[in-house]
Amino acid sequence: MKKNGVKMIKINSKNVDVFYGKKQALFNINLDIEENQVTALIGPSGCGKSTFLRCLNRMNDVIDICRVKGQIIINDFDINDKSCDVVRLREKIGMVFQKPNPFPKTIYENISYGPTIHGMAQSKNEMDEIVENSLKKAALWEEVKDRLHEPGTGLSGGQQQRLCIARAISVKPEVILMDEPCSALDPIATAQIEELIDELKKDHTIIIVTHSMAQAARVSQNTGFFHLGELIEHGSTDKIFKNPENKRTQDYITGRFG
Amino acid sequence: MNKNKEKLLNSRYRAEKRFQFYGKSAIFLALLFLTIFIFKIFSTGYTAFQKTWLIVPVTFDAETMYLDENPSKEDLEDADYFDLALQTMFNLDKSASEKQQNDLKRMVSYFFEREIKRELLNDPSLIGKTKDVYLTASDDLDQVFKGNYPRDLPEDQRRVTDYQLKIFDQLVEQGRIESKFNLSFFTYPDSREAELAGIASSFMGSIFSILVCLVIAFPVAVLAAIYLEEFAPKNRFTDFIEVNINNLAAVPSIVFGLLGLGILLAVFQLPRSTPLVGGITLSLMTLPTIIIACRASLKAVPPSIREAALAMGASKMQTTMHHTVPLSMPGTLSGTIIGLAQALGETAPLILIGMVAFVNTIPGSPLDPAASLPVQIYIWAESAERGFVEKVSACIMVLLGFLIIMNLFAQIIRHKFEKKWS
Amino acid sequence: MVEAPHTVKSYEEELKNLNSNIIKMGGFCEESLGKAIQAITTRNSDNAEAVIKDDEKIDKFETLIEQQVVNLIALRQPMAIDLRETVTALKISSDLERIGDLAKNISKRTLLLNENLPKNLTEALVRVSSNVQKQLKSILDAYLDRSSAMAINVWEGDEQIDDLTNLCMQEVIKYLKENEKNLDDGTHLLFVTKNIERIGDHTTNVAEQVYYLVTGEYLEGDRPKGTEPIVTGEK
Numbered sequence: 003m004k005k006n007g008v009k010m011i012k013i014n015s016k017n018v019d020v021f022y023g024k025k026q027a028l029f030n031i032n033l034d035i036e037e038n039q040v041t042a043l044i045g046p047s048g049c050g051k052s053t054f055l056r057c058l059n060r061m062n063d064v065i066d067i068c069r070v071k072g073q074i075i076i077n078d079f080d081i082n083d084k085s086c087d088v089v090r091l092r093e094k095i096g097m098v099f100q101k102p103n104p105f106p107k108t109i110y111e112n113i114s115y116g117p118t119i120h121g122m123a124q125s126k127n128e129m130d131e132i133v134e135n136s137l138k139k140a141a142l143w144e145e146v147k148d149r150l151h152e153p154g155t156g157l158s159g160g161q162q163q164r165l166c167i168a169r170a171i172s173v174k175p176e177v178i179l180m181d182e183p184c185s186a187l188d189p190i191a192t193a194q195i196e197e198l199i200d201e202l203k204k205d206h207t208i209i210i211v212t213h214s215m216a217q218a219a220r221v222s223q224n225t226g227f228f229h230l231g232e233l234i235e236h237g238s239t240d241k242i243f244k245n246p247e248n249k250r251t252q253d254y255i256t257g258r259f260g
Numbered sequence: 261m262n263k264n265k266e267k268l269l270n271s272r273y274r275a276e277k278r279f280q281f282y283g284k285s286a287i288f289l290a291l292l293f294l295t296i297f298i299f300k301i302f303s304t305g306y307t308a309f310q311k312t313w314l315i316v317p318v319t320f321d322a323e324t325m326y327l328d329e330n331p332s333k334e335d336l337e338d339a340d341y342f343d344l345a346l347q348t349m350f351n352l353d354k355s356a357s358e359k360q361q362n363d364l365k366r367m368v369s370y371f372f373e374r375e376i377k378r379e380l381l382n383d384p385s386l387i388g389k390t391k392d393v394y395l396t397a398s399d400d401l402d403q404v405f406k407g408n409y410p411r412d413l414p415e416d417q418r419r420v421t422d423y424q425l426k427i428f429d430q431l432v433e434q435g436r437i438e439s440k441f442n443l444s445f446f447t448y449p450d451s452r453e454a455e456l457a458g459i460a461s462s463f464m465g466s467i468f469s470i471l472v473c474l475v476i477a478f479p480v481a482v483l484a485a486i487y488l489e490e491f492a493p494k495n496r497f498t499d500f501i502e503v504n505i506n507n508l509a510a511v512p513s514i515v516f517g518l519l520g521l522g523i524l525l526a527v528f529q530l531p532r533s534t535p536l537v538g539g540i541t542l543s544l545m546t547l548p549t550i551i552i553a554c555r556a557s558l559k560a561v562p563p564s565i566r567e568a569a570l571a572m573g574a575s576k577m578q579t580t581m582h583h584t585v586p587l588s589m590p591g592t593l594s595g596t597i598i599g600l601a602q603a604l605g606e607t608a609p610l611i612l613i614g615m616v617a618f619v620n621t622i623p624g625s626p627l628d629p630a631a632s633l634p635v636q637i638y639i640w641a642e643s644a645e646r647g648f649v650e651k652v653s654a655c656i657m658v659l660l661g662f663l664i665i666m667n668l669f670a671q672i673i674r675h676k677f678e679k680k681w682s
Numbered sequence: 683m684v685e686a687p688h689t690v691k692s693y694e695e696e697l698k699n700l701n702s703n704i705i706k707m708g709g710f711c712e713e714s715l716g717k718a719i720q721a722i723t724t725r726n727s728d729n730a731e732a733v734i735k736d737d738e739k740i741d742k743f744e745t746l747i748e749q750q751v752v753n754l755i756a757l758r759q760p761m762a763i764d765l766r767e768t769v770t771a772l773k774i775s776s777d778l779e780r781i782g783d784l785a786k787n788i789s790k791r792t793l794l795l796n797e798n799l800p801k802n803l804t805e806a807l808v809r810v811s812s813n814v815q816k817q818l819k820s821i822l823d824a825y826l827d828r829s830s831a832m833a834i835n836v837w838e839g840d841e842q843i844d845d846l847t848n849l850c851m852q853e854v855i856k857y858l859k860e861n862e863k864n865l866d867d868g869t870h871l872l873f874v875t876k877n878i879e880r881i882g883d884h885t886t887n888v889a890e891q892v893y894y895l896v897t898g899e900y901l902e903g904d905r906p907k908g909t910e911p912i913v914t915g916e917k
């Protein structure tokens with residue numbers, strides 16, 4: 003989104019290095035993410051896309067051997083700073099994973115979990131409203147409104163993934179991170195999610211990792227290409243897909259990697 | 261070339277058939293042993309659930325009981341029934357010699373006095389009247405009636421005299437011998453006399469031990485497992501602890517018995533022979549089993565669930581308590597039940613801490629002396645008397661039944677919860 | 683610029699095939715144009731008839747290339763350089779097809795021309811047509827070599843063609859004015875000249891496509907123009 007004609011930067015990563023034990027997985031990543039836009043991260047397997055994505059909500063903390071260096075600035079605040087509260091951060095930055103991973107609880111509980119632990123609803127009514135709105139935003143409401151108290155794991159793969167998206171947006175995050183959200187879905191479910199992403203970008207900044215060039219081209223406004231832990235090229239999606247600057251980017255998106 | 265392939269293919273099929281045959285034979289063999297074992301237990305044990313009674317007419321003569329006219333309830337309680345009881349038995353053969361009278365007396369259990377007393381207390385109006393009373397047959401006659409006792413041995417090699425057999429046969433003819441369900445096997449405590457021995461004290465002892473074991477081992481083990489699996493840093497020290505927990509599971513149970521003896525009894529001076537001490541000792545043994553089961557089921561919780569919770573902004577503690585632990589509970593519970601079932605069958609450590617003592621009272625709390633089922637089996641198996649042989653088998657049947665029910669329960673828990681969410 | 687081969691060999695094959703079809707088609711166009719021009723200057727009707735027949739071949743090439751492009755887009759979803767390759771192939775082939783048509787048209791008119799044309803006129807005609815021929819050859823070379831510099835050269839060369847066309851037009855008009863009997867031939871010659879110029883324009887289109895293909899950017903600015911074309915002959 004442009005304000006006074008200037009692109010608003012939501013996330014600004016500066017010189018980010020990530021190490022798994024002695025092995026360096028990311029090298030000096032400098033990437034700006036624009037607000038209310040979809041940014042796609044592409045690159046061959048093992049190039050560090052997920053690693054970078056997990057830096058943004060500090061999910062790498064969970065991995066013992068993982069160390070992150072450098073600054074990641076969100077809302078003028080370095081999230082790698084000691085004073086950053088991870089729980090608050092993750093409330094602001096939601097995540098959707100590659101494999102749909104609903105909690106083995108009811109559909110309702112899946113959505114209400116986040117608002118409950120963050121104390122976002124004062125009454126049952128308020129909670130019902132949050133659940134309904136989240137499901138509506140995730141384009142799942144019509145399909146599940148009569149079975150809110152059935153297990154979320156009983157839904158189809160595409161529905162489960164939309165449930166996970168609904169769960170992520172239930173706490174009104176500013177940023178949504180998606181790690182290959184459609185890799186297990188059929189084209190129809192994929193299209194539904196892509197449509198959803200398009201809708202969501204009005205209120206959220208979205209970063210999506212995908213292996214499908216076509217998907218990156220379809221949903222994103224900006225694209226970053228990673229290779230061997232480096233950010234090779236970053237720019238507007240149509241530029242990257244029509245006429246990338248870097249030879250490696252071109253080789254990758256045209257399928258010339260040997 | 262093609263022929264070779266054909267040959268190879270055929271030999272592969274044959275190899276598979278052979279392997280299947282070996283597998284089936286192994287299963288057959290295992291089933292065979294199991295069937296033999298169960299058949300043996302049942303065939304020797306089922307008679308223990310029957311008890312032989314002598315139906316003897318008792319004349320409740322006030323004089324023989326040294327009672328006044330219109331005795332009060334207390335008087336009846338305090339009265340001396342022994343002479344009455346003796347007289348009743350002697351009446352079976354009025355012409356018996358003194359030695360034969362002794363034989364007559366020994367045809368019933370020493371409980372006969374109490375059985376007659378109970379009859380009268382139930383109905384005080386019987387005084388002066390005559391009534392048929394059921395008296396427990398002595399274990400030897402019991403065995404004779406059940407056919408477990410060879411009658412054709414020379415008299416000096418049997419415990420039943422010819423005279424007793426003669427009277428017994430007369431009674432059988434008159435229809436005064438009856439076999440009924442042996443309720444006292446379940447309600448009586450242990451006894452030196454086989455016909456009176458029951459499993460009530462050891463059964464309760466086992467229950468109390470298991471409860472104590474559960475109350476101690478479950479929370480400790482679950483907390484330890486959760487900490488180790490979810491919170492502890494992965495370093496040499498925690499690796500070391502992990503290895504040792506696994507080692508602990510392999511320690512022979514008698515070592516735990518020694519530990520109980522040396523620490524619980526000697527240092528803490530806890531009461532000997534009690535389910536409390538037994539339970540604590542067993543809990544030491546069960547602890548690693550539950551820890552391992554709990555850790556395994558925590559490990560089995562998909563990491564994606566943890567990630568989902570963490571990514572929603574749940575703290576580590578919330579993630580563990582809201583998601584991981586509930587999901588691991590079915591596995592933990594069934595592991596616990598299996599651990600308890602193991603503890604239930606344990607004999608050695610209980611013998612060491614004195615639960616092998618002869619206990620003829622039914623324990624009312626974990627602080628009363630008690631035996632336990634496997635120890636009871638051990639005690640009875642040691643006894644020479646013929647009447648205990650079937651009791652051993654019967655007790656094994658009860659123990660097996662108990663174990664089967666527990667394992668079934670574990671299975672049900674696992675299935676029920678696993679079905680629900682997958 | 684030489685690209686590394688694709689991981690998917692059949693995709694690589696298809697792109698190569700497309701490329702070589704363009705080059706073959708270009709080759710035919712070049713040949714047709716050469717023959718057509720020879721036919722005017724040497725009055726050789728065999729050549730002219732050959733051009734008319736060859737146009738069918740060129741048309742077939744266009745259909746073939748179009749099918750290949752559609753297949754590539756539908757089945758391979760080309761990206762970046764491959765995408766530009768496919769899209770420009772489509773456009774270049776349609777330009778080449780037009781060039782073929784125009785050459786055919788020139789040849790048809792040549793068959794109807796009188797034997798003797800003034801020397802000035804033929805010379806002017808030869809000047810412009812050999813220039814166009816050169817342009818076509820060098821743009822096909824540029825396409826083959828993926829050379830943006832050569833493409834710019836060709837693109838800029840259009841200016842000269844326009845000028846030469848104007849001169850040629852003047853000669854034709856002069857010829858027309860000379861004698862009323864020249865009206866038939868003159869009209870044909872006007873169209874021939876115009877067609878040659880159009881071929882030049884199509885060549886310039888191809889140059890733009892080649893430039894886009896190589897650089898991913900569009901040639902900015904107005905297409906170079908010479909002095910205003912004199913169609914009416916008035917100045």
Ligand SMILES: Nc1ncnc2c1ncn2[C@@H]1O[C@H](COP(=O)(O)OP(=O)(O)OP(=O)(O)O)[C@@H](O)[C@H]1O
Nearest residue numbers: 022027045046047048049050051052053054065067
């Ligand atoms: N938990 C981990 N421990 C050690 N190394 C890891 C770990 N996770 C990732 N790596 C390494 O870091 C590098 C980047 O991994 P990452 O998962 O970010 O790749 P990716 O781009 O997401 O790949 P994919 O497209 O296959 O998901 C890889 O070389 C990988 O081996």
Ligand SMILES: [Mg+2]
Nearest residue numbers: 051052053181
């Ligand atoms: Mg990944």
